[in-house]
Amino acid sequence: MMLSKKYPLGFFPTPLEKMENLSKKYTDYNLYIKRDDNSGLASGGNKVRKLQFFIYEALDKGCETIITAGAQQSNHCRQTAAACAKAGLECHLLLGGNQTENYTGNLLLSHLLGANIHFTGDNRKGEDLFSLKQKLEEQNKKVYVVPYGGSNLLGAYGFVDAVKELKEQLSDMKLKMDYIFFASSSGGTQAGLKLGVDFYGFKTKLMPISIDKLGYGDLTLDEAVLALLLEGQKTLGIDKKYTIEDATLIRGYDSQGYGVITSNEKYAIKELAHSEGVLLDPVYSGRAFYGMLDHLKSNKIKKKSNVLFWHTGGLPANFYYSKELR
Numbered sequence: 001m002m003l004s005k006k007y008p009l010g011f012f013p014t015p016l017e018k019m020e021n022l023s024k025k026y027t028d029y030n031l032y033i034k035r036d037d038n039s040g041l042a043s044g045g046n047k048v049r050k051l052q053f054f055i056y057e058a059l060d061k062g063c064e065t066i067i068t069a070g071a072q073q074s075n076h077c078r079q080t081a082a083a084c085a086k087a088g089l090e091c092h093l094l095l096g097g098n099q100t101e102n103y104t105g106n107l108l109l110s111h112l113l114g115a116n117i118h119f120t121g122d123n124r125k126g127e128d129l130f131s132l133k134q135k136l137e138e139q140n141k142k143v144y145v146v147p148y149g150g151s152n153l154l155g156a157y158g159f160v161d162a163v164k165e166l167k168e169q170l171s172d173m174k175l176k177m178d179y180i181f182f183a184s185s186s187g188g189t190q191a192g193l194k195l196g197v198d199f200y201g202f203k204t205k206l207m208p209i210s211i212d213k214l215g216y217g218d219l220t221l222d223e224a225v226l227a228l229l230l231e232g233q234k235t236l237g238i239d240k241k242y243t244i245e246d247a248t249l250i251r252g253y254d255s256q257g258y259g260v261i262t263s264n265e266k267y268a269i270k271e272l273a274h275s276e277g278v279l280l281d282p283v284y285s286g287r288a289f290y291g292m293l294d295h296l297k298s299n300k301i302k303k304k305s306n307v308l309f310w311h312t313g314g315l316p317a318n319f320y321y322s323k324e325l326r
């Protein structure tokens, strides 16, 4: 079974905690947090789960070089660099933007982790992956491509697997979870959670907060997620007819665009930090947490319910955005 073919990279299960102080403040709800910011690999994050599947496959195919792509402050790229270091693989990162004097946040960490960094200007979603692959192959390297954000079906398996982990934790705690809020940006986390929920027969409502209002290629993100669901359904043998409703993101919190930090993200980061001592990031988890707080404050979800925030990591980006966050 594909779900067992993973290379161990992280600390699992990640902790599941009640947010006691925040639950006292938002009295209509019981609030919990799943700490994938503590998943290991050079300061954690959701991509560790996906990388366990990619690194297994890369080693299995005899590849010694990994390439992937993202924004300059990509958490995915930083975690890929750490995974490559651990597995003894050469890492190449295609990062949007131009060469800069001042390396900070995730870019600094990717550099320290030994990745070869290629700056790609306006291209931050892997547009140059295949031309780099060709170049490296001309140097006789056996290359494995991890897609943008790690969001193909193999990467999504990381979150199918994560649903099993959560289900076991909840069963030990004798708890049910009515809603799960999380950041969705390249779609792999969302598709994996949806497939996992259906595969393991877990009753909950997924609340994917859109981070990046742009899709990629010709597809909106909803369409890209649906394509992953349809592919995964066949492979996993899930007896369901998926439609675009199963892949729809919650929009509106992304209106300023990707990586633009507003008073919303700043408010959300401070709210969680001051109440629970937990740090979010300004691009992904901060935006998603703001979306959740907005749902709680205006009772957009059922009162008295149990609500989980799936913390997907991203801590290093706070240092890059230090001016906006003061």
Ligand SMILES: Cc1ncc(COP(=O)(O)O)c(C=O)c1O
Pocket (backbone or CB within 6 Å): 045, 046, 074, 075, 076, 149, 151, 183, 184, 185, 186, 187, 188, 189, 190, 281, 284, 285, 312, 313, 314
């Ligand atoms: C901190 C963080 N949260 C959430 C996400 C979104 O995950 P996905 O790309 O699987 O939608 C990312 C992706 O880069 C991330 O770095």
